[in-house]
Amino acid sequence: MGYFHPLLVHLPIGFLLLAILMDLLAYRSAFVQYRAAVPITLFLGFVAALLSCLTGYLLANSGDYDFSSLQTHQQAGWIVAGASGGLWLLNAVFFRKQSQAGSRWVSALLLALGGLIAYTGHQGGSLTHGSDYLSWRAANEAEKPIRKVAVVDSTALEIPKVNPDLPMEVDTQAVEQLRQLGFNVRFMLKRPVMLDLTLPAQSGKSIAEMQPSLQAVAPSIVWLNLSDNGLSEKDLSWLKACRNLEKLKLGKNPVGDGVLEVLMGLKHLEALNLNETQVSTGTVEKLQNSGVKRIYHWKQ
Structure with missing residues (x-):
């Protein structure tokens, strides 16, 4: 069941970011009706976050992840799940009337949740692809522009923190x-x-x-x-x-x-x-x- 984590982990990201987007758009009169959908979207994100955390816990037991990085990612994931559940309660139960009219406090908390989602996702990417996974992409993108030189020395192209013994091509x-x-x-x-x-x-x-x-x-x-x-x-x-x-x-x-x-x-x-x-x-x-x-x- 742990191997469903890479699939399920995208569901809470989508639902929760959608809730944040609808809450912000609802401050404009043309989109005010979106706010009514925020509580149910938060609830779906909360359920998806719980499933993602549970499958992530099972996947972690497979035993090939750095413990400190794994612990950070797990803790952040559970915090996202708890925060999304708490915000759902704020919107749907305690501050129902205020949330329909718009609550800047709730909106601020939703934005903070978005930052936490980004942090948790980054930790997950670092766990599976290495802490420098963003710089690998940057290094590859940097090689794309055409250089105005007659001869390019291939030995000058350097990819940071990658095993130099790896082959450049594969069968x-x-x-x-x-x-x-x-x-x-x-x-x-x-x-x-x-x-x-x-x-x-x-x-x-x-x-x-x-x-x-x-x-x-x-x-x-x-x-x-x-x-x-x-x-x-x-x-x-x-x-x-x-x-x-x-x-x-x-x-x-x-x-x-x-x-x-x-x-x-x-x-x-x-x-x-x-x-x-x-x-x-x-x-x-x-x-x-x-x-x-x-x-x-x-x-x-």
Whole structure:
């Protein structure tokens, strides 16, 4: 259910911003009738915010997010939900007559809610795409204007805080083959190429049919989720080719300590999920000592 969060999170944003817009427009006589719709729109935003918070909580338990950033985003999300519910009560119950005529206090609180929504959304973007996700876009946009020079040195183009080992191109045919095999493929960045791959749980796919396409795009894979697909360490030797991998989920797979040899060679690996695997505590300690920042490891 946690994976519905990216879908549901847009509903409270839409409803609450719509309520703010209608409240402000209602100060003009031509749009005064909009104010009657503000309470119900706030209520829908409140319900959607609660659902978004609940699914976000479930998604957070997947175990590959920075704790401090995650906590900030979660707290802000619950505050948005509570504030939208409170403003609905102010509009619909306590200050019903005033809200119909227009209350500058309520409007000010709605604008403050809009600022809180923007802050919460920014924290969510930073959590999933990194704190510099806005500067990546700015860097790419800055490259678009034509420079009046005879020769451009490609080495001079620098993208901030991006792994310089990432390739600038990817085998698009291999990407399409992975999609046909059932992988969810997301381009986190297109130049250089950063891929986020997820194989749905219990997909029934064998490593033999997936490995050629995976190896073709391996240097571009930054996030990889192979949880609950019956894979052992023998099936994961190809991971050595994923030299730029940062986050890896292997939970609920019959993976043992033999996977250590593969993982130790991944110098960019920061987050690793080994929940409900056969990996021992000793192997986890070795991985921590090798530089992996976050390892999630528990067994039922």
